[in-house]
Amino acid sequence: MPENGVGRGENLLFLTDEQLRKGIEAMFFAYRGFTADPDRILAQYNYGRAHHRALHFINRSHGTTVNNLLSVLGVTKQSLNRVLRTLIEDGLVESRVGRRDRRERHLYLTEAGRALEAELSEAQQARMRAAYRAAGPQAVAGFRQVLEAMMEDDIRRQYLQLRDGKP
Amino acid sequence: MPENGVGRGENLLFLTDEQLRKGIEAMFFAYRGFTADPDRILAQYNYGRAHHRALHFINRSHGTTVNNLLSVLGVTKQSLNRVLRTLIEDGLVESRVGRRDRRERHLYLTEAGRALEAELSEAQQARMRAAYRAAGPQAVAGFRQVLEAMMEDDIRRQYLQLRDGKP
DNA sequence: ATTTTATGTCAGCGTTGTTGACATTCCAAG
């Protein structure tokens, strides 16, 4: 007999087209909420989402190279370069020539960069925290499971590597 | 005593900054997977995500007005108009002047429009179905709970109205 | 010495957001 109403019987009602459609729409609307608060802050600084993403992952992995960042963000170097240039010009990011390999540029947040990253992060985390708290730990575990299953294979590998610490 | 290992004790470890960061990154990477398959199809037709969204919601609510669609999609009428124009020119969408209020345009998918919408939907649903199946019904329930809690309030109202049937 | 790799620049294009200006239609106040 099913535990929690969804035991080993697995009636598969959660896989109907109707359920999938609801999930798809939820994903669409939720992503808007996910980016809404940072977007409002970014607009004040005349930056966009691309700047936020760059700041986030540079903060996440201090000293990462441009190439690393490219593969994480999944954009072309030309596209990232435009964003990085403005961040460097504005003194939020520092680009240092590599010591071992002087072709590489290692990226670091400046004090100002850390400040903006923190402001953006806090806004995004506040919403996430509220959502987590409202849904509860069980729901959060399921949330993460489904998201991870939804990623493309190579992206998931990157994500898990990032998630579990940087070697 | 806790049931499922996370009972009323609620140790709140799921609310640490570290956990929130993982959720944020999971959301970012998963959204890329979420749109990847439709994006590949759209590219073949020289369309973009905005076309997909329009097709989806017109299919969802046959005869909806432009204004309705605007509020669901959360873009300006000018932005939507550009997309709609190409879809109408290409014979995927039909726009009929309102009978009661002739300022309104009611939108319908043509046979070709339904075909493309189905192709896109099936690709997106296939990934979603795989993710749901891999994660299981409990996880899916949690996934939806967190997503709904993450939406902005007015958007959530729209979503729930859509979700539970169109009056 | 030559080739490959990593980075960056410049030029240009497409999608999809944005505002501003404007036409049409409806409705309500006078």
Place this chain on the structure above:
DNA sequence: CTTGGAATGTCAACAACGCTGACATAAAAT
């Protein structure tokens, strides 16, 4: 009935940020 405002949708132009392609530079690898 007329007029003025609100609602709706269209057209034009601009910005952010993806993309490709061509090319320069510098260092590493062979």
